[in-house]
Amino acid sequence: MRAVVVRSYGGPEVLELAEVPVPEPGPGQVRIRTRAAAVNPVDLATRAGHLVQGGLMASRDVTGLGWDVAGVVDAVGPAVAGLSPGDEVIGLSDRLDLALGTHAEQVVLDATAVARTPAGLSPEAAATLPLNVLTADQALDFLDLRAGQTLLVTGAAGAVGGFATELAAQRGIRVVAVAGAQDEELVRGLGAEIFVPRTRELSAAVRSAVPGGVDAALDAAVVGPAALEAVRNGGAFAAVVGGAAPVPLRGTRVANVWIRADGPRLAELALLAAGGRVTPRVAGTFPLADVATAHRLLEKGGVRGRPVLTP
Incomplete structure (x- = not known):
């Protein structure tokens, strides 16, 4: 072969x-x-x-x-x-x-x-x-947010970030999406409530939209410390896509989420895709x-x- x-x-x-x-x-x-x-x-x-x-x-x-x-x-x-x-x-x-x-x-x-x-x-x-939707899903499990809490997703127009935005919104989580300005319509269509264009002043832009900072961040764009600074004290941060996890400053809970195969959960996520709830x-x-x-x-x-x- x-x-x-x-x-x-x-x-x-x-x-x-x-x-x-x-x-x-x-x-x-x-x-x-x-x-x-x-x-x-x-x-x-x-x-x-x-x-x-x-x-x-x-x-x-x-x-x-x-x-x-x-x-x-x-x-x-x-x-x-x-x-x-x-x-x-x-x-x-x-x-x-x-x-x-x-x-x-x-x-x-x-x-x-x-x-x-x-x-x-x-x-x-x-x-x-498989790789991208499971990465997003497993990162959300680590972050362990409740409905109504806020989640920053960097790279929200990408594969992992897009799946994370959809899955988080379906859990009732308020998604703050970071992507290029041209992708605002796309990420809002995936379920993002708040859109922040990519900027060097990421923390200030996010904290302007969510005073005090978001409850957690899923860093699909490998932004690192700049995304961590947008998280409130005692929040959570998931590094994915091979990005190094930043130092857990201000009592944040930080992890580099490494993918693991999970056939049963993949079957559930595939059904969401077949039903139009994951894109x-x-x-x-x-x-x-x-x-x-x-x-x-x-x-x-x-x-x-x-x-x-x-x-």
Whole structure:
């Protein structure tokens, strides 16, 4: 089968579509024939060697790319219940020790990392969900806000920020969204109550809209300390998308929320997407052989959604 790999680290030119052995599912695993796989910033970071430099991944001769997948189960390992060949599924590959990722014609995942794809959700749309919607959801769980409290979301027009805005609004949380001025209509449509254009004076702008500061911040744009300063004393701060968590000043509760695969919760979130309550956004589709173009598109910035590879 074909898979996207890198043998050295660098720009999009190091990406290679290689012939590799077809993986076999072990106990508790399923093999998925890929129909769509999103490209995320973590794939760019992996390709460039940042995960190795940061000590998150061991350097190796061949590194596969890809976290999200949508496709069809084509083989099931021992001790798997509830999934069978022919099932339409989505899943998340969250282990950094695996030789191959989801940017491949077939991928093996733990069954616990997989969810059925609801009717009405295309493979391309479904493939944009796992990494980004679970990151947003798990960050909101850490922040633990009640209905009526305020949440600052930076990067609210992006993938994680957009999902966070929608999910928070559905929990009754008042969302203060930060994005480019041109994205105000978009983020208000996702459920933001208050809009703050990107500015170097972020804390002052947010505190002008919410005197005393917001109850919590979900920092999808990796703003860091400037976003923390907009949070009230004793509030909470979630760093996501690989951003380093700032020092927990003023009694704030701070964490870097690292993604974990969660098939059952992904199934619930996918149903929200199929029902129109969560909005997948596909920023173009590309064949596996054109993966470098997808990387360049995402690297350029300003993309609303995720490029999707279609083997």
